[in-house]
Amino acid sequence: MEFKHKSVLLNETIDNLNIKPDGIYVDGTLGGGGHSYEICKRLSPEGRLIGIDQDEDAIRAASERLSEFKDRVTIVRSNYCEIAQVLKDLGIEGVDGIILDLGVSSFQLDTASRGFTYREDAPLDMRMDQRQETTAATIVNTYSEFDLYRIIRDYGEDKFAKNIAKHIVMAREEQPIETTGQLIEIIKAAIPMKVRAVGGHPAKKTFQAIRIELNKELEVLNDSVETMIDLLNDKGRICIITFHSLEDRIVKTKFKNCEDTCTCPPSFPVCVCGNKPKGKVITRKPIIPTEEEIVANKRSKSSKLRVFERIR
Numbered sequence: 001m002e003f004k005h006k007s008v009l010l011n012e013t014i015d016n017l018n019i020k021p022d023g024i025y026v027d028g029t030l031g032g033g034g035h036s037y038e039i040c041k042r043l044s045p046e047g048r049l050i051g052i053d054q055d056e057d058a059i060r061a062a063s064e065r066l067s068e069f070k071d072r073v074t075i076v077r078s079n080y081c082e083i084a085q086v087l088k089d090l091g092i093e094g095v096d097g098i099i100l101d102l103g104v105s106s107f108q109l110d111t112a113s114r115g116f117t118y119r120e121d122a123p124l125d126m127r128m129d130q131r132q133e134t135t136a137a138t139i140v141n142t143y144s145e146f147d148l149y150r151i152i153r154d155y156g157e158d159k160f161a162k163n164i165a166k167h168i169v170m171a172r173e174e175q176p177i178e179t180t181g182q183l184i185e186i187i188k189a190a191i192p193m194k195v196r197a198v199g200g201h202p203a204k205k206t207f208q209a210i211r212i213e214l215n216k217e218l219e220v221l222n223d224s225v226e227t228m229i230d231l232l233n234d235k236g237r238i239c240i241i242t243f244h245s246l247e248d249r250i251v252k253t254k255f256k257n258c259e260d261t262c263t264c265p266p267s268f269p270v271c272v273c274g275n276k277p278k279g280k281v282i283t284r285k286p287i288i289p290t291e292e293e294i295v296a297n298k299r300s301k302s303s304k305l306r307v308f309e310r311i312r
């Protein structure tokens with residue numbers, strides 16, 4: 001199956017990276033290599049791109065897509081939260097730019113057997129890293145009703161979270177929930193008919209919530225942004241594309257905290273803590289896709305790009 005994925009906010013991200021031809025760049029969410037390809041095109045033979053992804057299929061697709069750039073490119077199967085170790089293993093101390101384009105690729109969504117989609121019946125999987133043992137089925141069959149409610153409410157922002165959690169627990173008392181099809185039927189039964197007729201797919205929000213929880217998407221992001229900023233050389237930039245309001249909030253807050261590092265009480269006339277800002281926020285407001293991009297690629301609709309520049 002061909003790896004199909006339209007890169008989101010592509011020109012905006014590449015422009016904001018301020019690429020130096022002989023610089024070192026990291027793509028922490030390589031996917032099909034769409035953003036990386038544009039970075040590589042701008043590198044000289046001295047430049048380097050390190051591409052990280054935890055998904056075996058993405059590694060395979062990106063390796064092929066970027067093969068023309070030969071040893072300018074190094075691809076590592078890992079979680080981007082391991083970036084410091086990945087760079088250390090490669091003998092790299094600092095980099096000139098990092099990009100993260102979060103969430104799942106269209107390829108992951110469209111490959112029914114990966115269990116991300118509510119459009120076809122498949123085992124409840126949703127692992128981005130197929131080496132991991134727990135799957136979406138583990139969450140659905142073992143989490144308490146309250147925890148299911150909490151994740152569907154917070155990560156799915158579904159108004160019917162409480163009822164969906166209740167229906168999941170009732171159904172699994174009869175038999176384990178093993179397929180996306182079974183889960184969809186349970187969700188449908190938990191949402192009033194009138195709402196089902198007008199809203200989007202009734203399972204969309206719950207599926208998103210389970211995926212975010214399973215892949216620890218928010219924890220990993222929260223734990224990585226500052227490390228990434230610390231790895232940037234002077235004037236190096238980090239560009240992060242998010243698709244969920246909670247992700248965007250994490251990025252916004254982390255960037256702001258790295259800019260406002262002073263811990264002196266507001267009443268102090270001058271700073272005595274001596275904490276230097278790590279850099280500056282380039283995007284006071286996030287960059288969002290144009291109308292044309294949204295029409296051409298529905299997946300870009302909720303995307304937001306934020307950029308931070310390191311100052312040493």
Ligand SMILES: C[S@@+](CC[C@H](N)C(=O)[O-])C[C@H]1O[C@@H](n2cnc3c(N)ncnc32)[C@H](O)[C@@H]1O
Binds near residue numbers: 035052105106
């Ligand atoms: C939206 S896609 C990236 C698409 C890519 N920018 C392109 O233009 O082709 C996100 C990719 O990031 C990967 N990913 C998500 N979270 C990750 C993490 N914590 N560590 C490593 N890879 C991750 C997913 O497996 C997926 O392949």
